Amino acid sequence: MTEPAIAANGLRKSYGDKTVLDGIDLAVPEGTIFSVLGPNGAGKTTAVKILSTLISADRDGGQVRVGGHDLAAEAQAIRAAIGVTGQFSAVDGLITGEENMLLMADLHHLGKHEGRAVAAELLERFDLTEAAQKPASTYSGGMKRRLDIAMTLVGSPRIIFLDEPTTGLDPRSRHTMWQIIRELVTGGVTVFLTTQYLEEADQLADRIAVLNNGLIAAEGTAEELKRLIPGGHVRLRFTDPGAYQTAATALREASRDDEALSLQIPSDGSQRELRSLLDWLDATGVEADELSVHTPDLDDVFFALTDTTNAAGIPDQSKETAR
Structure with a gap:
């Protein structure tokens, strides 16, 4: 069996007496889309930041491997293998789309000729060629998001973290983004996706984890999670x-x-x-x-698993995970 693209065992993160991640386990196979759902404050963005080396886990925060590399000992090797698109765009609105791409090429130490070739190919792939010479501040929200992901791909990452990538987009732009994500996975990229759009996880994810109060309340395919909820x-x-x-x-x-x-x-x-x-x-x-x-949908699953009263009467899998 091949090693998972992302593997975490007992991942923990606290800020003072506030526990954000309380010993979660994750295993994301290569070439798949793994989605994390959860209410605001559940720990989704914190998980992304730790797995992408942006912040550190607690000293006793478990074991994590990303792209075959140990997070604690090989952070630089992980950075070379991943790309990150956060909740807020990294696009510089004061320069053109092409200049944003060339800046990323420089950061990845690509030669001038190679950098221009990669930038041109990605701008075309993301339907941004016509807008390439315009300031990014003039782009629509969907165009900025496409440029953001195009910039992430300059280094040819094998693993991409997308933290709520479609927040604020209109339905047409959201569907365009979904198609881009599917094409990435078809090309062999592993995608770790956080989202608050339940339809998005249902449409895209091979597996879904529901994160609540720092614990994984349940994990499985969309159909497996739906079967947890009575009422079908x-x-x-x-x-x-x-x-x-x-x-x-x-x-x-x-x-x-x-x-x-x-x-x-x-x-x-x-x-x-x-x-x-x-x-x-x-x-x-x-x-x-x-x-x-x-049959119950992911809305039913989400509300049941993140309801502290657990009115639906489903098993509390987060306690099982914590053990």
Whole structure:
């Protein structure tokens, strides 16, 4: 098995008596998108800053490896392997887009010819060629974000940290950014993404960790996390009152809506349960006019996992993680 692109064991960070990260574990496979969700103050940005060498963990803050390098002993090697796009743009608005790119090329010690070639290729890739000679202060929010990521790619990083990269963008610009992120991963780049947009994590991430109060409350694929939340069901709607009554009598566990002639049957939405229900309908000769599957979404997961009362009654996985 190959070593994860990012691996953390017992990562801790405190400021005085305030614990921001309370011993979290992470494992991010190469060439994947790993997303961290959490409310404000959950520790998302702190995790990014530690993993990208911008700040240090606590002295007893666990073990971390990024790009195969030990965080405590090989920080410089990690910096050479990663790129970081923070919540706030690193673009200098007083100079042109091209000059921003060439500045990054100089920082990466690229030769003049190579630097110009890399800058031109990235500006074209991010659809910024026409605006390259204009001051970056004239760019729209989406253009600045694209330039920001283009600047991050000048050093050809294998791992990129994106800290809430689409905050403040309009829906069209956000979808453009999603496509850029997907293309990066197709090219073999590993992306560590923090976001407050649940749809963004659902659309992009191979795996998602929900961070709350400095602990990982749950981790898994979007579908695995959705299955943690109760409330999934199959809805059958009928136009024939006789068929409705037959189904309602037989399916005792179903919730009835006699006015709408519909039944709501608890289900995890799995193919197995759906096939079982369809087989029963066929065997009994009952024909529903409409069948729809309803499963919890990431909004439900987020609110349940970050609700201190845990009203949904799901297991508190953060305590398991802490142990």
